[in-house]
Amino acid sequence: MPTVIPVKFKYAARDLWFDPEDTGAVEADHVICGTERGIEIGIVTADAHEITDEEWQEMCGEAILKPVLRVATDEDLDRADQLAEMGDEALPTFRRQVAASGLDMKPVGVEYLFGGEKVVCYFSADERVDFRQLVRDMARELHERIDMRQIGVREEAAIIGGYAHCGQELCCARFGHQFEPVSIRMAKEQDLPLNSTKISGACGRLMCCLRYEFEAYRDFKGRAPKRNAVIETPLGKGKIVEYDTPKEQLTLRLENGKQVRVALADMEASEAAVKKSEELNCPCRPDTAPRAALERLATPEVQLALAELDREMGVVSEEQPVNTDIFVEAPKSRRRRRSEVPAEVVEEPVKEETPEENAATRTRRRRKKRAAEGEVVVAEQPKPQIPRTSRRVHTSASEAAQAQDQAPQAAQQKKTRRRRHHTTEDVQAPQPTKAAMQKPSDEKPVPKRRRRPGDRAGQQAEAQAPQVRRPQAQRQQQQHQQQETDSAAAKRRRRHRGNRGKGKGGAEGSAATTSE
Numbered sequence: 001m002p003t004v005i006p007v008k009f010k011y012a013a014r015d016l017w018f019d020p021e022d023t024g025a026v027e028a029d030h031v032i033c034g035t036e037r038g039i040e041i042g043i044v045t046a047d048a049h050e051i052t053d054e055e056w057q058e059m060c061g062e063a064i065l066k067p068v069l070r071v072a073t074d075e076d077l078d079r080a081d082q083l084a085e086m087g088d089e090a091l092p093t094f095r096r097q098v099a100a101s102g103l104d105m106k107p108v109g110v111e112y113l114f115g116g117e118k119v120v121c122y123f124s125a126d127e128r129v130d131f132r133q134l135v136r137d138m139a140r141e142l143h144e145r146i147d148m149r150q151i152g153v154r155e156e157a158a159i160i161g162g163y164a165h166c167g168q169e170l171c172c173a174r175f176g177h178q179f180e181p182v183s184i185r186m187a188k189e190q191d192l193p194l195n196s197t198k199i200s201g202a203c204g205r206l207m208c209c210l211r212y213e214f215e216a217y218r219d220f221k222g223r224a225p226k227r228n229a230v231i232e233t234p235l236g237k238g239k240i241v242e243y244d245t246p247k248e249q250l251t252l253r254l255e256n257g258k259q260v261r262v263a264l265a266d267m268e269a270s271e272a273a274v275k276k277s278e279e280l281n282c283p284c285r286p287d288t289a290p291r292a293a294l295e296r297l298a299t300p301e302v303q304l305a306l307a308e309l310d311r312e313m314g315v316v317s318e319e320q321p322v323n324t325d326i327f328v329e330a331p332k333s334r335r336r337r338r339s340e341v342p343a344e345v346v347e348e349p350v351k352e353e354t355p356e357e358n359a360a361t362r363t364r365r366r367r368k369k370r371a372a373e374g375e376v377v378v379a380e381q382p383k384p385q386i387p388r389t390s391r392r393v394h395t396s397a398s399e400a401a402q403a404q405d406q407a408p409q410a411a412q413q414k415k416t417r418r419r420r421h422h423t424t425e426d427v428q429a430p431q432p433t434k435a436a437m438q439k440p441s442d443e444k445p446v447p448k449r450r451r452r453p454g455d456r457a458g459q460q461a462e463a464q465a466p467q468v469r470r471p472q473a474q475r476q477q478q479q480h481q482q483q484e485t486d487s488a489a490a491k492r493r494r495r496h497r498g499n500r501g502k503g504k505g506g507a508e509g510s511a512a513t514t515s516e
Helices: 055-057 074-101 132-142 151-160 184-191 216-222 273-280 293-294 300-313 355-373 398-414 459-464 472-491 507-515
Strands: 003-008 016-018 030-034 039-044 069-071 106-112 121-126 146-151 230-233 237-245 249-253 259-263 345-346 390-397
Touching: 016 030, 016 055, 030 074, 039 216, 074 106, 074 121, 106 151, 121 132, 121 151, 132 146, 146 151, 184 216, 230 249, 259 293, 293 300
Parallel strands: 121 146
Antiparallel strands: 003 016, 003 039, 030 039, 030 069, 106 121, 230 237, 237 249, 249 259, 345 390
């Protein structure tokens, strides 16, 4: 069995095998090798290993295995860098000559071989190109032996490099050194949109990564039930609506519209499905999702549905709710202990009204009635009343004595704060006649005045407003109403609360109004 070591060159599409001999080259070493084109420098991608004769025959056939000359030294690396710079400088010349010749080709790169045998010019084109005149022009320009080599668009993308739709470096430039055929069937198998802009790479061809997971998708779909198939579950029938191939799960839509994900490994095949697969001589596909598969989901909706199903089947009895779980006791009020309050418990009984008090109450009612009729009533001084209570009051002896001393003072204070009701004679203004209320049809309606607080019944607004010419009868009627209103306002006394004649609403304000 021969021993080989793979070496990668810059403009080569795949790794090439060489005989390591006694050089001791290992992975990531730069080595100098002899190829069909001459001496070149490359990098080792893996350690030396043995292969079988069958693998050699399949990969290389009748080719001869060439040896590795030596491991590159520092001088070799410096020369390789110098040749790479010369190739970059020669690329603009190559492009200029291609544009001058008018050929349908795209220059990709220029490589100076390590041994100096020749200069290789790489280009891409859709069809074969006659570049004999271009070779003469390039040789005259660079003063080197020129070798033209056509490459494909995939190799061009691998040489130039870049980033794909996924945000990662191109697979062909990073590790995909062997180009395998990719078909549109692979995209269909993975349920990808058949949009050329979404499944094409930087080279304009189908993406190489479509082949990576193609075998996994094909294997999963060969074992899983087909899409839109009906599956039996403990919660009723379900329909397969979606595949999750990386996780090997199926999405089922139940009869109630809910969707659940079930692992393919948890599903089972019924006896009818096994019998049908034997008759048709095809692989058996599961068609039942057992209860254990749904219990593993651990979702609240599924667990509640299974519990309801158990109650309907009588497997689990319905549990009665515990009152302590539903009703919460109200927090108890914090009361002081009797030991902490060295006081006497004094119970004040409800005091019944005496005949004298009942008579006083009737007298107040009669006084209110007479005040409503218009009579002047002199308010009597009310007697202090003892508050009615039936509660138990915890007081000490000293506090009780102090309360008895303060009772007359509180009654006197309440007596001074008692409201006084002032009544006046009801002066009714004469109602206008029906003839006075009717307006002549030929006159324009007078706009309604809006009263505002503090404007003396609209007198200021009327003085400032422009005079409107009215009929004499109407003006006399309004003057008569105004005089009666002023006389009634002079006799009317306002009702005051709390200020006892002090401030804006007191007796002083009433006197001022009366004098006006």
